Amino acid sequence: MTAMKLRKYTTVTLRPTAPFNFDGTFHKPSHFEDGCSLWRHGSYWRAIRLGNRIFGIRIDDRGKLVRPKLNVTIFSNRKVSDKDADTIKKELIWRFGLDENLTEFDKLMKSDKRFYPVFKRWRGMRNADSEDLYGLLMISIVLQNATIKRTVQMMNALLEEYGTRVEFDNKAVWLIWLPKDMTDVSEEELRSLKVGYRAKFIKRLSQDFAEGKVDEYRLRGMDKESVKKELMKLYGVGPETARVLLSEIYHHHNTFEHIAPWQQKIYSMLFYNKKFVSAEKIKKDINRQYGEYAMLAVHYMMEDIFWRRKNEHIEWLEKEIRL
């Protein structure tokens, strides 16, 4: 583990496309806590890398649903140029989908008699993840075939060994290691952190990224099918991980093509109020109703139930999520 302390340099303004929902976009209760970001109502902290440099980012909600405005405070260990600030702005816009035009989805929500109240609650929320492609890949790998508790254990062990502890604004967050940091790490060393057979995935993915075989930025301009094809080539990436990356990193919303068993149980209750509906039926129904926005619609439903879980005990949900 390495540590670094950053101090405040500058503040820039971002104006997301309206409507925009701050808390829904910057906090995802359905995700496990990895310590890489912090959220309070109206505020968000995380560290990001641009090239070799590390920045601390604090984002504050300074607007309204229909007139969104974000203040971004940038922390660093040396001067932040206008160019740096601009690059950071652009990166945040991409990662959080701040320039997405969701007019069509908005219309779709309004015409949805059944779930309009749910959609209205989160109107303007983006399906986004603040990690870069490699970062979310690492997280996806430790999620595979594991319970949440074990996932958290593995992620903590990896971060404590290879991560960077970034301190700024009286907060501390983890930043995931770089692909090249794994070059000299053996599979045995990784296994000693109890990640099991995932050690092989982590090694090979890190090597491929370090060698520049994957270009996260190139994929940003590509259509969904092409991105999916590229992602599926990655060692350790199958249908479920590809779906996660496609929707959260690349903001493709028509990606409701794979339903994991645990999701199937939750969707059955959410959409049918039944214990078990076949994955094929769920897929067909949801894609027919929400079309190009099927994954985004499901994301809204999923996050909504996990937000509710923060305040109330939902018996059937507790049984379905294995912590």
Next chain:
DNA sequence: CATCAGGGCCCTG
């Protein structure tokens, strides 16, 4: 104490 499946994917036949 043993057995088993878990927020998948690879590999083999």
Next chain:
DNA sequence: CAGGGCCCTGAT
């Protein structure tokens, strides 16, 4: 294209 195997952990 179906199914076995994989690391480890906690639940049963």
